[in-house]
Amino acid sequence: MAEEFVFDPNKNYDDATMAQLQKMEKEIAENQKLISDRVSFDSLSEEYAKEDEIYRTKIQQDLKNRYKCVRKTRGDGNCFFRAFGFACLENLSNDKSQLQRFLEVAKQSKSELVSLGFPEFTIEDFHETFMDVLTKVENDCTLEELLETFNDQGLSDYIVVYLRLIVSGYLQKESDFYSSFLEGDRTMKEFCNQEVEPMGKESDHIHIIALTSSLGVPVRVEYLDRAGTSTCNHHDFPEDSTPVITLLYRPGHYDILYS
Amino acid sequence: MAGSALKRLMAEYKQMTLNPPEGIIAGPVNEENFFEWEALIMGPEGTCFEGGVFPARLTFPPDYPLGPPKMKFTCDLFHPNIYSDGRVCISILHAPGDDPMGYETSAERWSPVQSVEKILLSVVSMLAEPNDESAANVDAAKMWREERDKFEEIAEKHVKKSLGL
Numbered sequence: 001m002a003e004e005f006v007f008d009p010n011k012n013y014d015d016a017t018m019a020q021l022q023k024m025e026k027e028i029a030e031n032q033k034l035i036s037d038r039v040s041f042d043s044l045s046e047e048y049a050k051e052d053e054i055y056r057t058k059i060q061q062d063l064k065n066r067y068k069c070v071r072k073t074r075g076d077g078n079c080f081f082r083a084f085g086f087a088c089l090e091n092l093s094n095d096k097s098q099l100q101r102f103l104e105v106a107k108q109s110k111s112e113l114v115s116l117g118f119p120e121f122t123i124e125d126f127h128e129t130f131m132d133v134l135t136k137v138e139n140d141c142t143l144e145e146l147l148e149t150f151n152d153q154g155l156s157d158y159i160v161v162y163l164r165l166i167v168s169g170y171l172q173k174e175s176d177f178y179s180s181f182l183e184g185d186r187t188m189k190e191f192c193n194q195e196v197e198p199m200g201k202e203s204d205h206i207h208i209i210a211l212t213s214s215l216g217v218p219v220r221v222e223y224l225d226r227a228g229t230s231t232c233n234h235h236d237f238p239e240d241s242t243p244v245i246t247l248l249y250r251p252g253h254y255d256i257l258y259s
Numbered sequence: 260m261a262g263s264a265l266k267r268l269m270a271e272y273k274q275m276t277l278n279p280p281e282g283i284i285a286g287p288v289n290e291e292n293f294f295e296w297e298a299l300i301m302g303p304e305g306t307c308f309e310g311g312v313f314p315a316r317l318t319f320p321p322d323y324p325l326g327p328p329k330m331k332f333t334c335d336l337f338h339p340n341i342y343s344d345g346r347v348c349i350s351i352l353h354a355p356g357d358d359p360m361g362y363e364t365s366a367e368r369w370s371p372v373q374s375v376e377k378i379l380l381s382v383v384s385m386l387a388e389p390n391d392e393s394a395a396n397v398d399a400a401k402m403w404r405e406e407r408d409k410f411e412e413i414a415e416k417h418v419k420k421s422l423g424l
Contacts, residue, residue, distance in 0.1 A: 119372075119374065121271065121274050121374075122324070122371070123372060124270075125263055125270075126371065129263075154322070157322075165372065194355050198354045198355050198368055198369065198370040199371065200354065
């Protein structure tokens with residue numbers, strides 16, 4: 001039988017819970033880089049037991065035929081943003097005309113956030129870090145350097161924060177349209193404060209639509225789940241676009257796919 | 260990222276000095292350490308805390324503003340959302356998911372675009388309108404609900420004490 005719980009009013013249980021959570025996060029951090037090198041699909045199917053036939057079949061007989069390899073991301077609630085961010089910049093480093101357009105959008109985005117009421121001092125450091133990384137790409141940094149940047153916890157998190165702010169800004173600007181997708185009676189501002197802006201909050205379709213639409217970088221998501229089909233379903237964001245990035249979704253997690 | 264945290268805290272200090280919100284003074288305890296702030300909060304008008312000047316400490320984590328600071332009153336304050344040791348327990352000091360009190364889903368949460376100013380303004384509202392649904396001090400919540408006179412008496416005592424009377 002478990003030890004009987006005796007409430008000790010002098011003990012700080014919030015701190016104890018937080019310490020335990022932090023320990024778990026640390027363990028995850030030690031086992032998975034924020035963005036991994038490119039790995040084969042075999043290393044992906046190794047994550048599943050032999051009996052897990054649906055997953056193994058879809059990986060070995062579908063994904064492996066259509067894609068070349070995968071980059072894994074750490075499951076910390078920010079994986080969609082980090083995967084998108086990395087794949088997007090990796091792609092832009094090979095497409096200079098798109099890079100110029102993207103730089104303009106990124107530059108503009110800060111004043112748009114300020115005009116929506118974000119105090120400048122709360123957003124400028126994140127914007128600055130984001131622009132610095134874009135400048136690196138513009139100045140032909142190597143793939144290794146980009147990977148290093150995205151695996152530096154501090155820089156990488158600042159990029160994620162800025163992508164979250166872009167989503168928040170877009171949803172608030174377009175709230176007339178997107179409010180109807182919110183459940184419950186939260187306003188768009190409340191939704192963004194609770195589900196978009198805080199680090200570690202997982203992304204839903206609405207986040208993906210907002211990010212891809214506001215940056216003009218369409219994404220294909222392949223769904224690897226327990227659905228009883230032999231191939232993965234996919235969806236393009238925004239709909240009817242020509243995706244330049246492909247992400248792999250497994251329930252609760254996003255990685256990057258390469259063809 | 261302690262360098263980024265320091266840069267941000269300096270920007271916030273500047274902001275608080277140039278545009279101080281009403282009834283709030285806050286800044287680093289000393290210029291050597293920007294990660295430890297002292298705040299003075301005036302009890303909001305028209306409440307039982309009116310006239311009081313309550314000192315508090317804010318302690319910032321090295322990855323601020325990714326993570327929120329901790330806040331603790333360093334004076335006696337009997338209030339449903341303040342632990343008996345002075346720690347403040349309101350939703351804006353917690354990211355969603357980090358949820359010791361089970362705050363309602365519409366409550367304002369910590370994110371990197373919040374700020375010291377936003378926290379302190381929330382604390383002023385908390386003094387004016389205690390949230391007895393998620394109490395850190397159960398005795399205070401019970402008294403606030405059932406024996407308001409007695410609660411206000413204690414508050415007045417703490418107001419006087421905060422003024423050194």
